[in-house]
Amino acid sequence: MTRILLSLVVLLVMPMSPADAAPAGCPPVIAGTGASLHPEGVTYDPVRHRFLVGSVTHGTVSRIGPNGQARTLVDDPWLITTMGITVDARRGRLLVTNADLGLADRSKPETTRAFAGLGIYDLRTGEAIHRVTLATGPGHFANDVALAPDGTAFVTDSISGAIYRVTPSGAATTLVQHPDLAQPQTGGWGLNGIAYLGNKLVAALSGAHKLAVIPLDKPQNVTTITAAIGAPDGLLALGRNRILLVDNTAANRVVEVRTTDRWRTVEIVRETKWPDKAPTTLTQTPCGAYAVAGRLDVLLGGGRSDEFVLRKV
Numbered sequence: 289m290t291r292i293l294l295s296l297v298v299l300l301v302m303p304m305s306p307a308d309a310a311p312a313g314c315p316p317v318i319a320g321t322g323a324s325l326h327p328e329g330v331t332y333d334p335v336r337h338r339f340l341v342g343s344v345t346h347g348t349v350s351r352i353g354p355n356g357q358a359r360t361l362v363d364d365p366w367l368i369t370t371m372g373i374t375v376d377a378r379r380g381r382l383l384v385t386n387a388d389l390g391l392a393d394r395s396k397p398e399t400t401r402a403f404a405g406l407g408i409y410d411l412r413t414g415e416a417i418h419r420v421t422l423a424t425g426p427g428h429f430a431n432d433v434a435l436a437p438d439g440t441a442f443v444t445d446s447i448s449g450a451i452y453r454v455t456p457s458g459a460a461t462t463l464v465q466h467p468d469l470a471q472p473q474t475g476g477w478g479l480n481g482i483a484y485l486g487n488k489l490v491a492a493l494s495g496a497h498k499l500a501v502i503p504l505d506k507p508q509n510v511t512t513i514t515a516a517i518g519a520p521d522g523l524l525a526l527g528r529n530r531i532l533l534v535d536n537t538a539a540n541r542v543v544e545v546r547t548t549d550r551w552r553t554v555e556i557v558r559e560t561k562w563p564d565k566a567p568t569t570l571t572q573t574p575c576g577a578y579a580v581a582g583r584l585d586v587l588l589g590g591g592r593s594d595e596f597v598l599r600k601v
């Protein structure tokens with residue numbers, strides 16, 4: 289009994305590491321820094337109370353400290369550009385889409401817009417658990433990932449119009465490939481952000497300025513929703529009937545939509561003009577939703593920046 293009590297005393301007086309401490313308050317803005325990081329994807333680790341961001345340029349995933357400084361968690365040579373990322377806290381995993389926009393340190397002509405993959409990593413250590421190649425060859429680009437409660441992942445391919453399903457063991461199949469989901473001839477991405485809503489998926493069709501609805505029991509029965517949402521990028525489910533999305537047209541805004549007819553139509557219930565250029569994706573935290581703006585406007589313009597912004601919606 290004495291030994292047990294002594295152990296409890298030691299645990300109580302030991303200082304908590306920064307990674308275990310809850311964040312202080314709910315900062316409206318976090319000014320992030322990381323050498324030419326240019327994050328497109330963002331997620332939140334509820335165990336360590338830290339934001340995680342990907343990198344278009346380095347193909348890494350970094351934890352963001354309270355001071356906004358990025359520290360690399362995942363640096364896997366297999367990763368080229370890390371786009372969508374999400375945390376599977378229940379299983380201690382981090383899921384990372386892998387693609388090649390042609391702007392990364394590891395970009396190659398043979399993989400530029402010609403690769404789709406999903407990396408699965410230990411959320412604590414960053415060590416690889418599975419490296420899943422979904423598609424290779426011209427016309428493939430893994431963009432975003434959504435997670436079901438059982439650990440199944442759904443990955444969008446922005447060019448081919450495919451959604452891939454990846455089991456927790458790393459086995460991959462094509463859930464659906466449909467012409468309405470493919471990159472339009474007029475330009476822009478096809479599939480982009482994706483959200484899991486129980487018996488269906490809702491995905492962004494950026495180039496078409498629409499949302500796509502994919503029922504999981506009959507995934508070929510794709511329907512689309514037209515609304516004044518601009519070019520939707522990242523999606524964040526707010527329950528079964530509401531979604532928050534980033535419109536990264538010149539409007540530069542975050543929009544909340546709601547359905548009252550099981551995703552046959554949507555109505556806009558809130559829109560916020562975004563003060564940061566080129567926001568892309570969103571994540572949910574105990575403080576509410578945050579959006580990342582990784583200065584992709586600078587990168588696509590031929591420059592580099594060490595700055596990015598996480599801003600509360």
